[in-house]
Amino acid sequence: MRVLAAGDHFVAPDLFLEALRAEGATEFGGFEGRTLTAGWPTDPFGPVGTGESVVEEASGSEDDLIDALDGARICLTQMAPFTARVFDACPDLEMVAVCRGGPVNVDLAAADAAGVAVAQAPGRNAAAAAEFAVGMMLATLRRIPLADGELRDGRWRGDFYAYDEAGLELEGATVGLVGYGAIGRIVARVLRAFGATVLVSDPYAPAEEGIELTDLDDLLRRASVVSLHARLSDETRGLIGARELDLLPHGAVLVNTARGGLLDYGPLPAALESGRLGGLALDVYDVEPPPDDWPLHAAPNVVATPHLAGATRQTAHRAAAIAAGEAARFLRGEALAHPANAVGGKR
Structure with missing residues (x-):
């Protein structure tokens, strides 16, 4: 054989x-x-x-x-x-x-x-992808990559401790998960251990203790952190666009470690500039790798990695x-x- x-x-x-x-x-x-x-x-x-x-x-x-x-x-x-x-x-x-x-x-x-x-x-990479997604939340909320880069460049950013510059915690935060498959379930479990309130938007998700099922618009209006975990399909392509971004609370954090096609990348620079997005964490993109003139390359409140969540x-x-x-x-x-x-x- x-x-x-x-x-x-x-x-x-x-x-x-x-x-x-x-x-x-x-x-x-x-x-x-x-x-x-x-x-x-x-x-x-x-x-x-x-x-x-x-x-x-x-x-x-x-x-x-x-x-x-x-x-x-x-x-x-x-x-x-x-x-x-x-x-x-x-x-x-x-x-x-x-x-x-x-x-x-x-x-x-x-x-x-x-x-x-x-x-x-x-489910082969569910644990890896879930851990990575939570890591991206923490990195963005606490500005860890930015602080690391500043220190390595010889700048001691004590001002990051100032109230207006300080980061946010997961404990007590409302985190919305868009998609609730194998990865989303692990993310929810970890978030609950941090003390976060977990909202889930997924038409196929069963009722489950420790999460609140809701529709996408309600999730976006209430969550200070939104993490995408849906499978890419004709139904979910472009799921988060300009209209959906406008529903977010001012200063919300958006994380995409799932598939680039779930997110319309065009409105992101404006959402960051206006403060609608306080932070953005991306591991996947509409074009991989992003081009040299990608407008988010220089944005200080963006954490970007090269499709590594399952690695x-x-x-x-x-x-x-x-x-x-x-x-x-x-x-x-x-x-x-x-x-x-x-x-x-x-x-």
Whole structure:
């Protein structure tokens, strides 16, 4: 049995193969692991494909993937570009396990047409992303990156202790979470430990002790900190724009560690200049990386990081293990735990 581990410089191919061995894959006999390494994250991900089959957030080329898949029944990957062209060129392929919360690098319709099952890995980076989101709140509320930069540049900013310059606490704050999946639930738990009041806007969230469910407009009017955790879809694209920003209390902090497409970045400079936004923390962007003339580069009340929320070693190992578990279920003829397409759901 030939398996391709199509990894990158975060989830390396060897992590996939080690996890597959730990799942007992050798019991299926003749296990042959091939490897392919894409350039991400050193090389940015992006769209790959042509015509009607273009996949997003992919790394590597279709040609390299087709060559590496020769004779493979299963592929474990994070970023490899599974377009219709790839599926058409690889008739032996039966299953793709993608170690991401959403397999945006796979043309799911093409996978169904080819009879290939696709699995995903929800929650793989939930702990990492949740911790990062809370860290971004603290960094922005307490102006930690700015203070650090000033001190390193030789300026002792004692004036930051002045009342008008002092930061704000999470204890007693009202924090609004837009989206309440695996990441949002962990964020809420941590915020409650800080003593914050937690509002949640998510049409699919169940009632739960310790949070208050409300609609988006009410959340925006009441929350001094708003953190985005929704999945990007046609329904949520551009969810927060100029109208929504105008609903925020003066001086509110906005955090986006989820997806750039949730937020309209155009109105942000004006919202910061007017004081409507007292702080902004971003890990994701409408264009990645932001261009050199990005208007927020020089803004002192902005904390910006290069899409790092999920970047922990534990995430890489967890992602590989979830993908390997799905591959092992497929080989045993069991139902997939996390199917991503119709063929995978029929297992």
